[in-house]
Amino acid sequence: MNCKPIFSFSIDMKLSDKGVVVGKYDAVNPSLTAITQSNKIIIHSPNTRYNMFNTQKAWSEIKKDIGMLSVNYTITSIATGKLSDSDKEYLAIGTETNILVYQVDDNIEVFFKDVSESVRCMTIGNIDISYPPLLLVGSNTTVKGYNVKGDEILWIVISGVVNSIILFDFNRDNDQEIILGCNDKIRIYKQDKFIKELNENAPVKQISPLGAQLLAFILKNGTVGVYEEHVRLWRIKSKSCATCLASFDLLGTGTQQIILGWESGKIDIRDPRSGDVLMKLISPNKVVGLIVTNYRGMDKDDLICVTEQGEVQGYTSSNVNLAPLTATESSQIKELLAAKQKLMLELTHYENNSKVNELIGSGAAEDSVAAMNALKSISDDFAVIPANTRLQIAISTDGTKQSSVEIGISTNNSTIIKAVIIFADGIFPNGNETLIVHPPTKRANSGSYSSMNALSNRTGGVSSIVVPLKIPKDDPVDVHIKAFVGSADGNQYHVFELNRQLPRFSMYSLHERITGSPKCLSEINRLSEDHLSAAPESYVKFKVTERVNRFCMFINQNFLLPADIEPNSTETETFDFLKVSLICLRDSSPLVITFYNDSNILIQTENIELAGNLIQAMSQFMNVANLESVAAFPSVVTKFRELFDKLQGLQESSNVLKTDTALKINLSKILVLRAEDAKVTNMEKLSSYYNELMLTNEELLTSFKIRSENYNEVQRLLSEINQTLYHAQRLRVGSASAKMMSSYKEALEQKNIEKLIQIMEISG
Amino acid sequence: MELELSRVDYALVGITLQNAMKILPTKKAKEQQKVVIGDQDGVVQLFSANKKDEIIVHFKTVPSNRITSVQLGGSIGSVPDKIFIANENQIIGYNRKGKVFLSFDTNLTEPIKSLFVVGNDLIVCGNHVYTHYKECKESGSYLCGDTIVDCNALCPHNTSRVITVLACSGRVLRLLEHCRVRKMIELDSIPTVLHVPKNSLGNKILVGFSDGRVALFRINPMIMEVKQEILIETKENLSAVTCLDTFDLYGDGKEELIIGRRDGTIQVYSMALENNEFDGMDCQQLLYEENFNESISCVYGACVGAAGYTEVIACTYTGKVFGLTTRTIGDTLNDSKSNDIVTDATQRIQKLKAEIEYLEQAVTKEREKYQLSTQALSSGLSAIPVMTVNDTISLSADDATYILSIELPSPIENILVQSDIPLEMLDVDSNTAVVSRSECDRNDGNLLLCCYRCQVNTNRVDLKFRTVEGQHGTLRVYITPNIQPKCCQLRTYAIHPLSLHIMVHKYDTTRPMNILILKGNFSQGEMHSWISNCLPEVPERVDSTEENVLIFKNLFVETYLICRYAKGVAEFKSDNISTISVIKDYLTKEATTRHIKIELQMNVSDASIEHFITLVEPKLRQYNEMERNHKILQGLLELNVQNDDEFEMLSDKYKNLLQNKQNVEEKFKNDSSNLNRLIGILIDFYVDKNKFRGINVRNKLDAFVDALKNCKEGTLSEFFCESTEKNRK
Structure with a gap:
C-alpha cells in the first residue's frame, strides 16, 4: 500500500530546519514560508503575486511565484499569525539580536525590536480571551510576549533554553496555556503563572498539539512521544532524530494520525494514542517541515512535506479508509506465527531445563563424579547456574570519599557476573543511555571486584561488582539493571533484570556511616552536632503546617539515607528540633535541613538552586499551594551584583563598538570610491588607497571579533542573571512566586538592583 | 519492477539452513507441487497446500539430529522424486509417502555438511573431505585444505560422466572427476552457493558469492576451458547470496533468476535467452525486490499454493516458509466465486489463535514450575539451552x-x-x-x-x-x-593483526618487494598456525608437505603479501613495509613465548617505498581534493547563485562543482572518514620505514601530518626520500 503525492514541486534551494511555516498574508491564500540555509526567507505564493518593491529588506523575486527576503542578521525562527484586528496574517522573523514583524501583503514593517537575548522560537496567539493576540518569543532564559505595537506585555523567567513554544489548552479550561519545550523539561504556564512541569530526559526539540486533546513532543536524543494532559501515553526512542511532526488524517480513517518527519527522510504515520506505525513514506532527503493547510485552493486541507533540498510534496487525505488494509489477514497470520514461534521456544527452554535437571538428578543419585561429568558435558550447550541464584542489589551513598551513588551488585553464590548493563536515560554523558561494566576477562576464581579500585583485583571472574553512578540533576532516576550471570568458562549467561528508582535527592549523604536500623530524632541530631560548625551561612526559612512525622517521611522518601528516621512516640511531642546534616556528593558542599517544633523549616545551603528544588519537592509532598519564605544568600547576592555590573559595562561598550564599526564601514566605502577615482586621475595614489582599505578591513575584522565575544559574554551574563532570578523565585510556591515575577519586571525596567535583591530575599 | 507478487505464509518449521528445502517435481507443469523441508530439530516433513489454502502434511518424522541437507534423486531418466536427507554422518532416503527406503551410515569422521544426489551417485562432503559413493559403495575421496561450502554435480548430456563441483572457502571452485581435481577455477570472492540450471546441457553452473555477485560458468566437456560471465555485479552493501534458482515465473518459456540473500532480500531478474535454454547473456533486468528481514535459506520457483499460478517459494533461517505468488487478489476472487477465500483465512487465523492459546497455557504452567524451582531452598539447576545464533x-x-x-x-x-x-x-x-x-x-x-x-x-x-x-x-x-x-x-x-588482508591467487610480480626471511627450528604446521593467527581466511590445513605459498592482498591500500614457508624456513614478501613490520613483530613474539630460536633476515627495498607512495598518493590526493571541494562547495552554495549571468562569472572549476553538487556531497558523506584512515596508515608506514633504518621520527610526525593534509604532487615522496638520503649520509 502506498500513498502518492497529489502535487509536488521544487523550490531548488537548501532549506534549514529552523522553521517552515505557512501564512495567509492576504487573509485568503496560504503561502509557504521557509528559512533557507543561506539565511534568507523565501515565500512561495502560488496564488498571489506580491509587489516586491525594493525596501531595506531587499526583496527579490527569483521565480514568478517565489519571493525572497534577505535579512542581515542570523535568522533563528519564524512565525505567522494574526496579531491585529486585520485578517491579514503577519510574518514574524526572529534573529539573534532582534525581532521584525512584517506585513507581507502591503510590505509594511509592523514593528522592529532589539532584543538582548537571541530568539529561539516564536508563536502568535491569544493567551487569554480578554487579551489581544501576542507574539510570544522564547529565548535562552526568558519568554516574552509582545502586542502589535511591540510593547512587552508578558515576561517569564525560566532556567533553561526554550526550544519550542506553543499555545495549547493543557488543563482543559478552555483557555490556552503556554507550553514551553525547554532543555530539560516541558513547562506549562498560564500567563505568567507556573502550572506544571513534565520531566523528560533530553532537551526538547519540538512540541506540537495533536488535535485538541493530545500533546506530542520530539526530544533531541531521538525520542518521540505523546502526552494526554500530564499522562504520557507512549514514547519511543530511535537511532535517528525526528525533525518535525504534524497531525493529519492521511489514511482517511476519520481520526487524526500523527505524522513524523525524520532526518533520514522517512515519514511515519502513527496512531496518536498507541504510537503504532500505520504506514511509512520515504523521501530521499531530510524532512524539514510538515504542514497541514489548504494549499490547492480547494475546501480541503492537505499535508505538505518539505525537505532540506527544497522539494515540496502535497498529500491528501485518502477517500477510502486505508487503515484496515494495513492489517491484512496475511500479515495477521505472519504475526501469529511469530507469536507461536516465541512461545514454542520458551517451552523448549523449560523442557530442556527439566531434562537437564533429571539427568543431573539421576546422576547424583549414583555418584557425584558422574553428575559432575554430565554437567561438564552440557555446560557448553547450556547456561547452567544453581536455580536458587539471586542477584542482590545494594544502593548506597555511604562512601563519603567517593562522589557518586554506588550500586553494589552481587550474586549469592559462586556464579560470576560477566557484565552489567545499566540503562538510565539522561544521567550519562553525551546522551548515552547505558553504563556498561565488563570486568577483565582472564579466567580465575570468583572474587570481589570494584570498578573504582580496579587495580586491587585483576583476576577477573567476579561475583560482586560496585558501579558508581553520578547523577547530574536532582531528579528521580529510573535505573534498569541487567546482569549477565553464569560460570567463568561458559558462553551462555542468565540475564537478571532489576529495576530501581533512585530518589530525587540521591546525591546527598550523611557525614558518617550508620547502621541500617531506623534512627530516632535525637540520634540524627547527635550525628549532625559534629558538623554544625561547617553549616553554611546562606539559608532559606519558611513555615509549613505539618507534623514532624510527615517531614521524616519526606526525608526518607527523597534521600538515600542508609537508615530511616523514625521519631519515638515520646519524641514527637517533646522534640525541639530535628537537624539533618548532609553533604553533597558532587562538590562536597554541606546541606543542613532543620525542622523546628513550631513547624518552621530552615534549609542551610550555599546552593540556591538546591534550596529551590527542596522547597518545590516539599511543597508538592505536603500539598502546599502557597508558600512564602525568607532567604539570605550572601554569596549569591554578591555574585549577582558582580554580574549586573559587568553586564552594564559590557552593554555600554557594545554601543561604542557599534558606532565604531559603522564609522569604519563608511570609511572603507569612501576608500573604495577614492581608489576607483584614482584609477582615472592619479594612479600613484591608487596603491596607498588600497593599502588603507586593507588596514581598515583588518580593523573591521578585529572589531567584529571583539563584538562577537562581547555579544557572547552578554548572552552568558544575561542567562546567569535570569537563572538566579528564577532560582530565587522557586524558593516560593504559588501566588507568592507569581507575584515575584511582576516585581522583578518592574525592578529590571528601573535597573534597580537593590530592589531586585530585596525581592529575592523577602519575595516582596 | 514488473512482477507483482503477494506473500502467502504456509508453515513454520524449526531453524533451516541452506539446502533445507526442496520442491518435488510433477509430471505436468503448473500442477500443485509438494514441498519437503528438513530443519535443525531433525524433523523432515512433506506438505502441500490444498485448494482451500489449507496445509496438508503428507508425512513428518520425529525430531532427531540436525538435518544439514535435503536433496532429491531418482534413477536416471525417471522423475527425481526420492528424498535424501543428511544428518550427522547418516544419509536417509524417503519415498514420497514417507517410507524409508535407504538408511546409510557413511562412517565419516566429520558430520556431513553438504550432499548431492545424481542417479546412483552420492556426493557427500564434510568440512574438508569429499567422498563419492556409487550405489552406497565408496568410490573415492578427496581432502581439501580449505572448507567446502557447497557441492553440486554436472552431468554432461549423452554421457554417463559425473563431474563434481566443489565451492571452497579459499576462493576456488574445484572440478573433480573420479575424485581427482581436473580443474581449479580461481575466484575473486568467496563462493557461497552453487546451482546447476535444470534445463541446461550439463555444461553451465551458476555461482553465488559472499559479496553479492552471481556468476555463470560455462564448462566445456573436456573441462579444459571455463568461461565466466558475471550476471549480477556487486554493489555497495550488497549482501551475500545464500540461494539461487532459475525458473520460468511468467510461463513464457523464458527462465528468470531468483536470488535469496543473507540480509533477507529476494530478487528476481530476467535473463536473456538463447535457444529456449537458460543462458546468461548480458542485460538482466530487475523484476522484483523485497526485503523480509530474515536471512533466506532457500528459494525456488514452483507452484505450491494454487494450480496454474507460479510463485517464488522461500524459507527463512527462522523456519518461516512462505510463497510470493503471482496470483493477485483479483485472481483469487475470480477463482473462488463465493467468498471462500475470506473464510479460509479467518479459519486459519482462528486455528492459529487456538494453538497459541493452548501454548500460552502450557507456557504459563511451565513458567510457574520454573519460578518455583528458583526458590531459595531449591537445590536444582537452572539450565537454559544455547540459542542457535x-x-x-x-x-x-x-x-x-x-x-x-x-x-x-x-x-x-x-x-x-x-x-x-x-x-x-x-x-x-x-x-x-x-x-x-x-x-x-x-x-x-x-x-x-x-x-x-x-x-x-x-x-x-x-x-x-x-x-x-x-x-x-x-x-x-x-x-x-x-x-x-x-x-x-x-x-x-x-x-587478526593483519585484519585488512584477504586471500588472493595472483599478485603483481613486477612490484618491488621487501623481504623478511625467518629460519629456525619450527615445523611447517607451527608456521602455518602462526600465519593463520596473523591473517584472516587462512585454510585450516596445509595442502602440501613441501613449500606452501599463500598470497594476500591489503584491501585498503592494495599491497600484497606473499608467504612462502616450509619446515624450518619462511619467507615473507610485501611491497608494504608496514605489513612486514607487523608480521615480524607478531612472529618474533610468538617464537619467544614458545622458546623457539629464530633467525631474522630483512631486506628493505627502497624501490618499494617509492612504489608504495605512487600507489597511495593518488588516493590521498583524491581524498584531500574531495574534502577541499566539499568545503568550497559549501561556500559556493552560500553565494546562492541564481541566474545564468551570475553563474557565468564563476571559474570553470566552480561551475563544475556547482553542477555536480549532489555528487560531491554524496561522495563526501560516504568517504569522509577514509582520509583520516589513510593518514593513519601513512603515519604507521613512515614510522615503520624509519624504524627499520633505526631512526626515530616521532618528533617529525606533526610536520609529516601537515604535509599529508596539504598533499601536493611530490611532497610525499620528498618526505620519504629526504629521510632516505639522510640515512645514506
Whole structure:
C-alpha cells in the first residue's frame, strides 16, 4: 500500500530546519514560508503575486511565484499569525539580536525590536480571551510576549533554553496555556503563572498539539512521544532524530494520525494514542517541515512535506479508509506465527531445563563424579547456574570519599557476573543511555571486584561488582539493571533484570556511616552536632503546617539515607528540633535541613538552586499551594551584583563598538570610491588607497571579533542573571512566586538592583 | 519492477539452513507441487497446500539430529522424486509417502555438511573431505585444505560422466572427476552457493558469492576451458547470496533468476535467452525486490499454493516458509466465486489463535514450575539451552570494513559489544537499534563498550566496524534475545593483526618487494598456525608437505603479501613495509613465548617505498581534493547563485562543482572518514620505514601530518626520500 503525492514541486534551494511555516498574508491564500540555509526567507505564493518593491529588506523575486527576503542578521525562527484586528496574517522573523514583524501583503514593517537575548522560537496567539493576540518569543532564559505595537506585555523567567513554544489548552479550561519545550523539561504556564512541569530526559526539540486533546513532543536524543494532559501515553526512542511532526488524517480513517518527519527522510504515520506505525513514506532527503493547510485552493486541507533540498510534496487525505488494509489477514497470520514461534521456544527452554535437571538428578543419585561429568558435558550447550541464584542489589551513598551513588551488585553464590548493563536515560554523558561494566576477562576464581579500585583485583571472574553512578540533576532516576550471570568458562549467561528508582535527592549523604536500623530524632541530631560548625551561612526559612512525622517521611522518601528516621512516640511531642546534616556528593558542599517544633523549616545551603528544588519537592509532598519564605544568600547576592555590573559595562561598550564599526564601514566605502577615482586621475595614489582599505578591513575584522565575544559574554551574563532570578523565585510556591515575577519586571525596567535583591530575599 | 507478487505464509518449521528445502517435481507443469523441508530439530516433513489454502502434511518424522541437507534423486531418466536427507554422518532416503527406503551410515569422521544426489551417485562432503559413493559403495575421496561450502554435480548430456563441483572457502571452485581435481577455477570472492540450471546441457553452473555477485560458468566437456560471465555485479552493501534458482515465473518459456540473500532480500531478474535454454547473456533486468528481514535459506520457483499460478517459494533461517505468488487478489476472487477465500483465512487465523492459546497455557504452567524451582531452598539447576545464533563476519571489499551480521530465531532485545582493541563502530542504515556507547576503563581490558538496544521484532542485526592493522585482539558480542527466561550468549571473534588482508591467487610480480626471511627450528604446521593467527581466511590445513605459498592482498591500500614457508624456513614478501613490520613483530613474539630460536633476515627495498607512495598518493590526493571541494562547495552554495549571468562569472572549476553538487556531497558523506584512515596508515608506514633504518621520527610526525593534509604532487615522496638520503649520509 502506498500513498502518492497529489502535487509536488521544487523550490531548488537548501532549506534549514529552523522553521517552515505557512501564512495567509492576504487573509485568503496560504503561502509557504521557509528559512533557507543561506539565511534568507523565501515565500512561495502560488496564488498571489506580491509587489516586491525594493525596501531595506531587499526583496527579490527569483521565480514568478517565489519571493525572497534577505535579512542581515542570523535568522533563528519564524512565525505567522494574526496579531491585529486585520485578517491579514503577519510574518514574524526572529534573529539573534532582534525581532521584525512584517506585513507581507502591503510590505509594511509592523514593528522592529532589539532584543538582548537571541530568539529561539516564536508563536502568535491569544493567551487569554480578554487579551489581544501576542507574539510570544522564547529565548535562552526568558519568554516574552509582545502586542502589535511591540510593547512587552508578558515576561517569564525560566532556567533553561526554550526550544519550542506553543499555545495549547493543557488543563482543559478552555483557555490556552503556554507550553514551553525547554532543555530539560516541558513547562506549562498560564500567563505568567507556573502550572506544571513534565520531566523528560533530553532537551526538547519540538512540541506540537495533536488535535485538541493530545500533546506530542520530539526530544533531541531521538525520542518521540505523546502526552494526554500530564499522562504520557507512549514514547519511543530511535537511532535517528525526528525533525518535525504534524497531525493529519492521511489514511482517511476519520481520526487524526500523527505524522513524523525524520532526518533520514522517512515519514511515519502513527496512531496518536498507541504510537503504532500505520504506514511509512520515504523521501530521499531530510524532512524539514510538515504542514497541514489548504494549499490547492480547494475546501480541503492537505499535508505538505518539505525537505532540506527544497522539494515540496502535497498529500491528501485518502477517500477510502486505508487503515484496515494495513492489517491484512496475511500479515495477521505472519504475526501469529511469530507469536507461536516465541512461545514454542520458551517451552523448549523449560523442557530442556527439566531434562537437564533429571539427568543431573539421576546422576547424583549414583555418584557425584558422574553428575559432575554430565554437567561438564552440557555446560557448553547450556547456561547452567544453581536455580536458587539471586542477584542482590545494594544502593548506597555511604562512601563519603567517593562522589557518586554506588550500586553494589552481587550474586549469592559462586556464579560470576560477566557484565552489567545499566540503562538510565539522561544521567550519562553525551546522551548515552547505558553504563556498561565488563570486568577483565582472564579466567580465575570468583572474587570481589570494584570498578573504582580496579587495580586491587585483576583476576577477573567476579561475583560482586560496585558501579558508581553520578547523577547530574536532582531528579528521580529510573535505573534498569541487567546482569549477565553464569560460570567463568561458559558462553551462555542468565540475564537478571532489576529495576530501581533512585530518589530525587540521591546525591546527598550523611557525614558518617550508620547502621541500617531506623534512627530516632535525637540520634540524627547527635550525628549532625559534629558538623554544625561547617553549616553554611546562606539559608532559606519558611513555615509549613505539618507534623514532624510527615517531614521524616519526606526525608526518607527523597534521600538515600542508609537508615530511616523514625521519631519515638515520646519524641514527637517533646522534640525541639530535628537537624539533618548532609553533604553533597558532587562538590562536597554541606546541606543542613532543620525542622523546628513550631513547624518552621530552615534549609542551610550555599546552593540556591538546591534550596529551590527542596522547597518545590516539599511543597508538592505536603500539598502546599502557597508558600512564602525568607532567604539570605550572601554569596549569591554578591555574585549577582558582580554580574549586573559587568553586564552594564559590557552593554555600554557594545554601543561604542557599534558606532565604531559603522564609522569604519563608511570609511572603507569612501576608500573604495577614492581608489576607483584614482584609477582615472592619479594612479600613484591608487596603491596607498588600497593599502588603507586593507588596514581598515583588518580593523573591521578585529572589531567584529571583539563584538562577537562581547555579544557572547552578554548572552552568558544575561542567562546567569535570569537563572538566579528564577532560582530565587522557586524558593516560593504559588501566588507568592507569581507575584515575584511582576516585581522583578518592574525592578529590571528601573535597573534597580537593590530592589531586585530585596525581592529575592523577602519575595516582596 | 514488473512482477507483482503477494506473500502467502504456509508453515513454520524449526531453524533451516541452506539446502533445507526442496520442491518435488510433477509430471505436468503448473500442477500443485509438494514441498519437503528438513530443519535443525531433525524433523523432515512433506506438505502441500490444498485448494482451500489449507496445509496438508503428507508425512513428518520425529525430531532427531540436525538435518544439514535435503536433496532429491531418482534413477536416471525417471522423475527425481526420492528424498535424501543428511544428518550427522547418516544419509536417509524417503519415498514420497514417507517410507524409508535407504538408511546409510557413511562412517565419516566429520558430520556431513553438504550432499548431492545424481542417479546412483552420492556426493557427500564434510568440512574438508569429499567422498563419492556409487550405489552406497565408496568410490573415492578427496581432502581439501580449505572448507567446502557447497557441492553440486554436472552431468554432461549423452554421457554417463559425473563431474563434481566443489565451492571452497579459499576462493576456488574445484572440478573433480573420479575424485581427482581436473580443474581449479580461481575466484575473486568467496563462493557461497552453487546451482546447476535444470534445463541446461550439463555444461553451465551458476555461482553465488559472499559479496553479492552471481556468476555463470560455462564448462566445456573436456573441462579444459571455463568461461565466466558475471550476471549480477556487486554493489555497495550488497549482501551475500545464500540461494539461487532459475525458473520460468511468467510461463513464457523464458527462465528468470531468483536470488535469496543473507540480509533477507529476494530478487528476481530476467535473463536473456538463447535457444529456449537458460543462458546468461548480458542485460538482466530487475523484476522484483523485497526485503523480509530474515536471512533466506532457500528459494525456488514452483507452484505450491494454487494450480496454474507460479510463485517464488522461500524459507527463512527462522523456519518461516512462505510463497510470493503471482496470483493477485483479483485472481483469487475470480477463482473462488463465493467468498471462500475470506473464510479460509479467518479459519486459519482462528486455528492459529487456538494453538497459541493452548501454548500460552502450557507456557504459563511451565513458567510457574520454573519460578518455583528458583526458590531459595531449591537445590536444582537452572539450565537454559544455547540459542542457535546465525552469525557471519566478513570483510567488505569496497571499503575495507568488517560486517558482522547476527541473526536469531527469536527477536533480539539487545547486543553488548566489547573489545580489547580499538575498533570504530560505524553506522549501518538498515540497523535501527539505538546505539549507546559507555565509558570504558583501559585497565579492565575494555577499549570498546557499546550497547545496541533493538527495536521490537528485530531478528537480525548488522554491525559494521573498522579495524586498525597491527592491533589484534578479541571482539566479544553478548546477544540477549527477548525471550523468557532471559539469557544471553557470548560470541567471540578474533581480530587478526593483519585484519585488512584477504586471500588472493595472483599478485603483481613486477612490484618491488621487501623481504623478511625467518629460519629456525619450527615445523611447517607451527608456521602455518602462526600465519593463520596473523591473517584472516587462512585454510585450516596445509595442502602440501613441501613449500606452501599463500598470497594476500591489503584491501585498503592494495599491497600484497606473499608467504612462502616450509619446515624450518619462511619467507615473507610485501611491497608494504608496514605489513612486514607487523608480521615480524607478531612472529618474533610468538617464537619467544614458545622458546623457539629464530633467525631474522630483512631486506628493505627502497624501490618499494617509492612504489608504495605512487600507489597511495593518488588516493590521498583524491581524498584531500574531495574534502577541499566539499568545503568550497559549501561556500559556493552560500553565494546562492541564481541566474545564468551570475553563474557565468564563476571559474570553470566552480561551475563544475556547482553542477555536480549532489555528487560531491554524496561522495563526501560516504568517504569522509577514509582520509583520516589513510593518514593513519601513512603515519604507521613512515614510522615503520624509519624504524627499520633505526631512526626515530616521532618528533617529525606533526610536520609529516601537515604535509599529508596539504598533499601536493611530490611532497610525499620528498618526505620519504629526504629521510632516505639522510640515512645514506
